[in-house]
Amino acid sequence: MSGEDSSAADYSATVIDISTRRIGGAPPPGPPLNPPGGGGTFDGMEARVARLEADVGHIQKDVSEIKEGIKTLGKDVSDLKVNYATIAERMTHLPTKSYIGFWITGGLTVAVAALTLMSRLGWLIAATAKP
Numbered sequence: 001m002s003g004e005d006s007s008a009a010d011y012s013a014t015v016i017d018i019s020t021r022r023i024g025g026a027p028p029p030g031p032p033l034n035p036p037g038g039g040g041t042f043d044g045m046e047a048r049v050a051r052l053e054a055d056v057g058h059i060q061k062d063v064s065e066i067k068e069g070i071k072t073l074g075k076d077v078s079d080l081k082v083n084y085a086t087i088a089e090r091m092t093h094l095p096t097k098s099y100i101g102f103w104i105t106g107g108l109t110v111a112v113a114a115l116t117l118m119s120r121l122g123w124l125i126a127a128t129a130k131p
Helices: 004-014 045-091 097-120
Strands: none
Touching: none
């Protein structure tokens, strides 16, 4: 039984009475609010609420502009997709490096063979100047 008494004593020592404590250690600014039922509030509340309402109006306007921008952005992205597909399709018809290399190598081979044949037949003999 003494174990239960000590735990109860420990519990009661750790319990904090929140009715006497204030968060932050300082009282709230201004006089307390009137009780509910139409008694009004302390001075300045209406002005602060009006400012908050105006700020919310600006936020709503900004959100509508953002929505418009997102719609435009969606259209631009779809245009980019179409342009990318068009370029990708056109690139499939371009010659590859190996194709170009094959034809350059083939052309050079034919030119060297023609020059060799012409020199063997005597068609590429340097002409001597006549005195």
